Amino acid sequence: MERLTIFTLLFLLLLSFLSFSEGGTIGVNYGRIANNLPSATKVVQLLKSQNIDRVKIYDSDTAVLKAFSNSDIKLTINLPNEQLKSAATRPSYAAVWVLKNVVAYYPHTLIESIAVGNEVFVDPNNTTNYLVPAMRNVQTALAKHGLDSKIKVSSPIALSALGNSYPCSAGSFRPELVKPVFEPMLEFLRKTGSSLMVNAYPIFAYQGNSDVISLDYALFRPNPGVVDSGNGYRYFNLLDAQIDAVYAAMAALKYDDIPVIVSETGWPSKGDPMEIGASVENAAAYNGNLVKRVLTGSGTPLRPKANLTVFLFGLFNENQKPGPTSERNYGLFYPSQKKVYNIPLTVEEVKTWKDDSNHEKSGGGGSGPAASPVTGGGGRGRVRKAGVKETWCVANGEVGDSKLQQALDYACGEGGADCHPIQPGSTCFDPNTLEAHASYAFNSFYQKNNRAMGSCDFQGAAFVVSRPPRFGKCDFPTRY
Known part of the structure; x- marks a missing residue:
């Protein structure tokens, strides 16, 4: 009887350990838009020293692919937006790309997936229609080398692809994207056993609605939670609500069996004076609590068993x-490889980590309807107070086309500007010039950020004016 009791206790102890350690997976995005980063070889050493075994890059750089050889680090590579048209319209192009960037390195470099494009729906170059054909051609090319079951093909979407996100149970994709893109893409993901990649940033929703969204709710700290009026679930963090809005949108199209990968999420450690919440303390809290949540958690309210x-x-x-x-x-990390702040990255580190960051003042209680314009898009242009002088943001053509194009790509991509009116055939496509399109995008970004200080700069590529811009017949809004 005593032996049985000891055995039972040991078994229960083992179960408790397993239940703690069985969770999701943490990876990191390795961006390289900088001139002071360590070599790819040193980066691999840094990743291994931190026990990070999953990485996503934004291209298929030869030096990076070689550096990751025999590292046992799983890698997601990217076919950039500017190559989508070629990959979609020329199967031979996709075949050569796969041969040069995948077959030449696999399996010594553990390429586990290919991200075809990135946030394509906000690409100012109007590449949306090429996305699914490009994904299919890349998949066909992988199949020719017997890699189609080993390497998954997907495409990261921004949360702006959602037409409705609140309550998250009513999540839906933008109507104009459903038939031409989402239905065939989700069908492709289902057939290939792949996941939908989603870029989700709770900070954007918080910054646009800090008067009603609790900072604790955005940072995974203890809070009363927000009840979804549609499904009755109580949400205790904004990221879960964002992910469930995507799950709901897929379920509405009868694709509720497709997993989701959060391909990007994070929190800045520094920002301009008007970038609410950007601080080292909050970045440490968000990322540290997120890692703890993922490594020890078990999905979201809508999909509790999904790691x-x-x-x-x-x-x-x-x-x-x-x-x-x-x-x-x-x-x-800083380019010197010194940590910007300390957070756990493994289950073992999670066991002893505590959110010791300073609790900054939370805005609002996080309980009203605005406690989730979940994506952060719809609530950022609040009605302005009477008497405030109207201003607009326009492009500075003197910086040159290269810098202007780079800033335009940011504004329409990660910046979340409304760039649909400057697409071919839309109201503000003419005049079809880089300066006109950039001005429209910069102004959209500026207005959506409530004309915050620093939101009309783009490293010198834009400036503020006090009279309405005039490019053809296009109107430049001051409210979104």
């Missing part, structure tokens, strides 16, 4: 990224 794979953004602070100060301060 998430989450890629933190990013590995380094990148000093050449355009946009506000925050864009250059998302890194876990």
Whole structure:
């Protein structure tokens, strides 16, 4: 009887350990828009020293692929947006790309997936229609080498692809994207056993609605939670609500069996004066609590058994990224390889880690309807107070086309500007010039950020004017 009791206790102890250690997976995005980063070889050494075994990059750079050879680190590579048209319309192009960037390195470099494009739906170059054909051609090319079951093909989407996100149980994709893109893409993901990649940033929703969204709710700290009026679940963090909005959107199209990978999420350690919440303390709290949540958690309220794979953004602070100060301060590490702040990255570290960061003042109680315009898009342009002088943001053509294009790509991509009106055939496509399109995008970004200080700069590529811009017949809004 005594032996049985001891055995039972040991068994229960083992079960408790397993229940703690069985969770999701943490990876990191390795961006390289900087001129002061360590070599790829040193980066691999850094990753191994931190026990990070999953990495996503934004291209298929030869030096990087070689450096990761025999490292046992799983790698997601990217076919960039500017190559989508070629990969979609020329199967031979996709075949050669796979041969040169995958077959030449696999399996010594553990390429586990290919991200075809990145946030394609906000790409100012209008590449949306090429996305699914490009994914299919890349998959066909992998199959020719017997790699189609070993390497998954997907594409990261921004949360702006959702037409409705609140309550998250009513999540739906933008109607104009459903038939031409989402239905065929989700069908492709189902047939190939792949996951939908989603870039989700709770900080954007918090910054746009800090008067009603609790900072604790955004940072995974203890809070009363927010009840979804549609499904009755209580949410205790904003990221879960964002992910469940995507799950709900897929379920509405009868694709509720497809997993989700959070391909980007993070919090900046520094920002401009008006970038609410950007601080070292909050970055440490968000990423540290997120890692703890993922490694020890068990899915979201809508999918409690789904263990998430989450890629933190990013590995380094990148000093050449355009946009506000925050864009250059998302890194876990400085280029010197020194930590920006301390967070756990493994289950063992999670066991002893505590959120000791200073609790900054939370805005609001996080309980009303605005406690989730979940994506952060719809609530950022609040009605302005009477008497405030109207201003607009326009492009500075003197910086040159290269810098202007880079800033335009940011504004329409990660910046979340409304760039649909400057697509071919839309109301503001004409005049079809880089300066006109950039001005529209910069103004959208500026207005959506409530004309915050630093939101009309783009490293010198934009400036504020006090009279309405005039490019053809296009109107430049001051409210979103």
